[in-house]
Amino acid sequence: MANRSKDWWRQAQRDSDKARLDFEHGYYEWCCFTAQQAAEKALKALYYHNNQSVRGHSLLRLLEGVSAIIPVTENLLHQARVLDRYYQESRYPNGFPEGSPFDFFDQKIAEEALGALRAILEFCSNHLG
16 A cells, blocks of 8 residues: 555645635634644644554544654644634534634634644654654
8 A cells, every 4th residue: 555645744735725825815714624624634644654544533632643653742732622623613503502603713713723733734744754
């Protein structure tokens, strides 16, 4: 089986670019979701780079799994928790008692998501070689 880690990493970078575009255009809920997706793909690239299989979408669980081979800081786990909140609630109205997702996301929340994404991308980049 071919190692596809570079494909996952390249898509993570493209998703990261899209998250920044969403931010620039005021689509803060999509910025948060796309940041989560970029981080997920970056972490999966790290798994594949280390010839490990992986399933799931929780960044926290992905990082906990990686910690068996690479030291992971508590701050990085916190960044994963930040982004994990945006996997569903940024897309579906039933994530909140009422209103649409875009009612609950603003520039400051999106900035936090982008910051968490940067931390995870840097971590992955440092270990992908």
